[in-house]
Amino acid sequence: MNDQRIAVLTDTGTNTPADFCEAHDVRDIPLVVNYADGSYRSGVDITTDEVIDRFATEIPTTSLPSPADIQAALEAARTDGYERAVLVTISSGLSATCQTAELVARQMEGFPVTVVDTKSIGVAAGLVVMAAVEMIEAGVPFEELGPRLADLSEHTRVYFTVRELKYLRHGGRINEATYRLGSALNIKPVFYCDAEGKYATVKKARGWEKALAAELAFVQEQAKRYERVVCAVCCTKAEDRLDELTAKIRETIPNVVDVVRSGISPDLIVHTGASLVGMAVQPCWR
Template structure:
């Protein structure tokens, strides 16, 4: 249900699940996915599976949402009668989306826009987006919502594992992650976002099962002593993600909610198949 005072706008790479978008009446700005044969809008006219299926033929690129797409969302927000907008984006350290939305927001002086740079990616950013919708539904004023969301940025982390660094390298999103994985020894990095919202290696482990286990341990350590929300995200690794979800469900007394889902098509482009991500948000 939409709050009649404050709108919530997110970008597609926050990976907010569809049910939350619908429940809170969120507006969404899709990033672009570019092939030699055409341009697509993230999650609108292309799916994650279609990106995977096309990898053998072409690895696409991604680009910022078009200015026209962003302006249409702001126009719609105004037409729907809103005067205030909470905007939640993926890290400005990984994408120019935050800056582009910020610049276009200036063209709408009748809207009081508060822009939250999550310094995070995927459901790590999406957990803050979900919180925005929840806070708006509580009829809090926009100053209080902005304050709480900025606190949430500090309290939310994501830890993810990829089967290869090839896609992060090709997409120029390697950040501070060691560019060479120890293939012969099976050494793999656990990746997160630092305080600047840039990818870095948190830890390394040997073997797929061990690295996923360590990523989960890092997340639960972050949440120790707190109530928290957890998210299990995957990129073409459904069975592994389900195993983690089934193992954890109902066994973490401090966990308020566990989200589960596939990453967005645009994130698929940069991570390739085989991603497992663990997002955690302190909730007390």
């Protein structure tokens, strides 16, 4: 527990690295993966590999944590001795998790909660979670955390691409025209989260390797805007490029101070398929 007794909670869609969560008592609130035979808490009742293995027979859907689940997580933090909390969520433009968290936070009597909408997803949102922990441990006052993390979120960027577009289409993240054109011409869109926190295409690359190169180029260009940056890479075992991309980031971005590496949660893999590779960049907050 940190000296300020401020708990940090997040949802599983932020893909905050598990070892960091364990070391700093960051508490995950699981999103839900829904199959015909039942619903499973992401990362608790079902793993990413299990979702991938079941793709051959069913592409599931996802749903957000219930208000009761969020309240239970906050109450558990209070029981464990925390006096306030910061709850960092994936983009409100992609999930109603943030809005639900805000509703629950307003109902918590005697336990102030600041909800942070990262306007992003995956490991980029995880970088905001990690920054929240660092700010709290550095002594940033509770009242300043919300505004400072909101500002940092605006400058945090995620870029990702996938080999197969059918999962994004199935989840309603891209339209039919984008799916058909991309599949027919081997076009791999590179996506990012726009100002509203929704998926948008930043580039259309012909082929997988060119798409990955475009991702890296966008991270490099974004990094030039700041004195120092933290970068991140995420992928699954099916497309393991962690070592390669980590090395390229360190070699080509002279102002990077750290490269965070992460897997991808079951709830996110539902919408992307097994071939997702993502990168993120964030200015150092201090």
